[in-house]
Amino acid sequence: MTDRIREFLRRRQDDGPCLVVDLDVVRDNYNAFARALPDSRVFYAVKANPAPEVLRLLASLGSCFDSASVAEIEMVLAAGAAPDRISYGNTIKKERDIARAYALGVRLFAVDCKAEVEKVARAAPAARVFCRILCDGAGAEWPLSRKFGCEPAMAADVLEHAHRLGLNAYGISFHVGSQQRNQHAWDRALAQAAAVFRECGERGINLSMVNLGGGFPTKYLKNVPAVKTYGTAIFRALRKHFGNRIPETIIEPGRGMVGNAGVIETEVVLVSRKSEEDEVRWVYLDIGKFGGLAETMDESIRYPIRTPRDGGETAPCIIAGPTCDSADVLYEKVPYLLPVSLEIGDRLLIEGTGAYTATYSSVAFNGFPPLKTYHI
Numbered sequence: 001m002t003d004r005i006r007e008f009l010r011r012r013q014d015d016g017p018c019l020v021v022d023l024d025v026v027r028d029n030y031n032a033f034a035r036a037l038p039d040s041r042v043f044y045a046v047k048a049n050p051a052p053e054v055l056r057l058l059a060s061l062g063s064c065f066d067s068a069s070v071a072e073i074e075m076v077l078a079a080g081a082a083p084d085r086i087s088y089g090n091t092i093k094k095e096r097d098i099a100r101a102y103a104l105g106v107r108l109f110a111v112d113c114k115a116e117v118e119k120v121a122r123a124a125p126a127a128r129v130f131c132r133i134l135c136d137g138a139g140a141e142w143p144l145s146r147k148f149g150c151e152p153a154m155a156a157d158v159l160e161h162a163h164r165l166g167l168n169a170y171g172i173s174f175h176v177g178s179q180q181r182n183q184h185a186w187d188r189a190l191a192q193a194a195a196v197f198r199e200c201g202e203r204g205i206n207l208s209m210v211n212l213g214g215g216f217p218t219k220y221l222k223n224v225p226a227v228k229t230y231g232t233a234i235f236r237a238l239r240k241h242f243g244n245r246i247p248e249t250i251i252e253p254g255r256g257m258v259g260n261a262g263v264i265e266t267e268v269v270l271v272s273r274k275s276e277e278d279e280v281r282w283v284y285l286d287i288g289k290f291g292g293l294a295e296t297m298d299e300s301i302r303y304p305i306r307t308p309r310d311g312g313e314t315a316p317c318i319i320a321g322p323t324c325d326s327a328d329v330l331y332e333k334v335p336y337l338l339p340v341s342l343e344i345g346d347r348l349l350i351e352g353t354g355a356y357t358a359t360y361s362s363v364a365f366n367g368f369p370p371l372k373t374y375h376i
């Protein structure tokens with residue numbers, strides 16, 4: 001919570017939940033990444049918060065961008081970044097979308113199998129490709145599963161295939177899992193990346209780049225290490241596995257760039273109990289899973305929630321959204337402690353909501369409009 005957001009909310013007239021993002025915090029985060037990893041180029045992961053204000057600010061600061069679709073590429077171009085600052089980092093692309101990205105000037109693409117390499121070779125001749133390798137996501141609160149990337153042992157074949165088809169086999173990427181609270185998670189992935197570099201080298205293909213992905217955390221309920229700590233651990237791991245031949249590196253922060261810049265204001269619609277003896281209250285808010293809080297799925301991300309009555313006695317609550325879908329419960333397995341004096345109409349602040357919220361909100365489920373957003 002910043003003074004600017006507090007002041008904005010104090011003057012706000014309109015009704016309904018809203019997200020307010022303080023662009024000064026995004027600027028500070030960008031500068032912290034640039035300082036902590038001075039030799040890495042920053043490719044902001046657009047999906048975390050693609051608001052034009054965020055993209056324009058980061059473009060003006062010199063950031064590059066990791067985009068996952070043609071629409072995201074167009075948003076970045078509209079924000080003023082040239083196509084040589086954009087990667088198409090999704091490993092799952094339609095061939096005609098690759099061709100559109102190529103026509104827009106994009107020359108850097110992610111792949112994780114030979115079939116995708118073949119699409120890129122046809123639709124984006126001579127472009128640079130990097131191969132994503134699997135990472136187990138241990139230590140991450142929002143692990144990214146096995147959906148993206150190939151086994152490291154296959155990566156050299158994928159890159160050799162790219163090389164034979166006239167592409168520039170450029171490097172390796174991985175993602176250690178989002179909200180990664182262990183700064184040493186990069187070590188094992190870098191060991192595997194270095195092994196692929198060696199294997200490709202033996203085949204006469206010299207890779208140049210390691211894409212260190214995202215995963216840098218933002219503060220929710222638990223404390224997280226500072227970006228500087230990640231920078232130091234990553235540099236050590238690079239030295240350990242690449243010796244004095246450290247490759248070009250890029251990072252793709254999403255959550256760590258915008259998460260702590262945003263606050264959602266929401267209103268308590270109902271406080272009730274399921275029986276007279278029930279000790280746990282149900283607190284229904286005017287925002288839920290379909291209004292932008294999709295990352296409460298499996299109760300993975302636990303946002304700090306502030307109330308105007310903090311400081312008094314608390315008791316456990318189940319927190320739910322306003323829609324008529326029974327999946328629209330935010331926290332039940334591990335209830336939240338909220339003040340016993342909490343009342344209908346109270347306005348709560350959900351902190352750390354600058355990333356992965358607004359664009360997840362549905363267009364009109366149950367008639368609720370998408371989350372209103374303000375970037376100040």
Ligand SMILES: *Cc1c(COP(=O)(O)O)cnc(C)c1O
Nearest residue numbers: 045178214215216252253254255
């Ligand atoms: C989502 C994503 C990111 C951003 O991840 P964070 O954990 O939010 O930093 C980076 N790179 C790729 C390829 C992604 O898909």
